[in-house]
Amino acid sequence: MVLIVDDIRANIIALKKTLELHEINVDTAESGEEALKKILKTNYFLIIMDVQMPGLDGFEVVKILSGNKRTKDIPVIFLSAINIEKKYIFKGYETGAVDYVTKPVDIDLLILKVKTFLKLYEQKNELKVMKDLLSKEIKIRKEAQDNLEIKIIERTKELVLKNEELELKNHELQQFAWVVSHDLNEPVRKIQIFIKIIKELYLIDDKKAIDYVDRTIKSAERMQTLITDLLAYSRLSSKVQPEKTDLNEVLQEVLSDFDYLIERKKAIIKTGALPIIDSIPSQLRQVFQNLIGNALKFSRNEEVPIIKITSELIKTKEFDAEISPDGEYCRIIVSDNGIGFDEIYLDRIFIIFQSLNDRQTYEGTGIGLAIAKKIMEKHNGLITAKSQVGKGASFIMVLPLKYDNK
Template identity: 80%
Template structure:
């Protein structure tokens, strides 16, 4: 904002009108006393003052401004018709007056100077803001630097202790899992044996009793499967050294385990050459077992199952990475023509105990894919699936050739 000081109202109005035409905010004062009160209350980027004022000394006003810390840097433009008297010019210079313009005022020249002062004022404010921000930043950084080493040391100490604690708990959990698995499996096995004896010896002619017995046997089998799967899931936390693994051998072992089911369902298995990678063979065997087992389990009743296992080398750790003979990763796809699923529920299928299908129709614990995901992630790999309801599913795995 620009302050105009003049005791002649007509001159104030004319000058104010000129400045406002250039979108400049203007304030006015008609006396030295009024001007000083306003200057102390408001921030002005420029003061325009008439030299000849009968009721106050313009130069005294400027001296007062120069002596005040708040106003000492505010520039002043003197307007005067007394350009022939050098004493006024010298007097203005002594009081740090920035500009001295004679009357009649050249409007273009005045506006040029006014805009320059406004621009300088804005730049000074920007610089001040930047300086303040830099000062705060330097202060913050200095404080942070002073405490950084202490905080890092303390944080490292806590992390080491926490890691040791987690390793101990992990070891205890694995021992607990083994014990619980054994203790739970033993009574279940006895239940299965005694139930079958009851069925064979005492219920040969009781259809309703046989139905209840068969349901009990199935429930016991599901419980046994659940315990086995939970134990397998807990084992994944154990540290095992990876080794060079021929995935073709792993896959053939899995297919051999499913010989009876493949024959019973008249399934077709198509495979291509798989690579040898650094891995934990038993864990990848479990991945193939879960994926192929699901493909056989969730087959379409109208057509025999067709399962395709393909592989190719790729350049990057990405599902969409282009194929590359020199790639450091492999992409393995297990494709089937089964019942499929809605991709809207993709995230759920890899969560433990989550199942998208009716467990009365399709037996299972909802742990298999959670195990597969955890194994792939332990191998620094990726796993996802593509599917449509009724159109089968494709499970896509990306694994590094060398263990990282």
């Protein structure tokens, strides 16, 4: 349950209704004193608190919470429309808050953060249950007969591995929560680019300007779809219904998103015919966006970027499988003539938040290829790469024509 603390009733009602629309349980308090009383009686996975309140203000409440063993780990997000100076933001983090959001609030981003903390809370509870089970199991096995010692070791190892797996997922989710908001800014930057073009180069009644406006609207729609799909995909238990997908249409949508950058870099895009497969199109669109986006980003300044996308049907689910017109799998290759990389780092590039390049020169979060790998695995597919430094890179994907949601 989320606790909303604000001395203005209207603010509480608006935020409460928004969270409840997303099936999030909400409790409220209209003062710092009332909030403390409720926190001592109820378990909350997140507190959203106004900074400036009569009596105990938000800073004082969080300071009290941080001094209590039971409440010190409850995450707190400050909301403030008045105290927006850096000194107040620094003070908020110093008192123990996990975030400090100034008004007006980006409600989509706030919902994303709330759902992320809910997932973290559920993961921590699962972890606690697993640790309790582990402790009980060890105690029971130690009291058993000597001939059960081998089974004790085997069972303990299984539980320890499961415990480590939960901790790893919990850690990845925490990292994802901090980085995802940055990654979602790309569609916003796209909108800003088109708006500047319209403002600086075209008149209102210019047909080309209208075309850019239409593209801007489509980019905004894709931004919302991207947010929704990433949130759904981050939930391991979520199930998305696959559909017949023409990968040629998916690719053209991606190339349309990059048309400004392609034109600016004078890039040459060569595409072959891609198959129609069962898939989750929004997720495969994300894969193509990451691969083509990287090919454009990591191009060499002295050469015109050349990107090739080809496909062929193959017999088996292997990177080097034999070509077959009746094959049940397709092999898609996205290659470029960019800066490339040393293949000794091949495993590293698909790990979340890993980057082989100077982030001051090549902006990025290190999440793109990790997301691509997870999406391929979700589609029962494979992905790898071949490259040499200074000689470009080729990313190879193998996908089944029929979707198998295991």
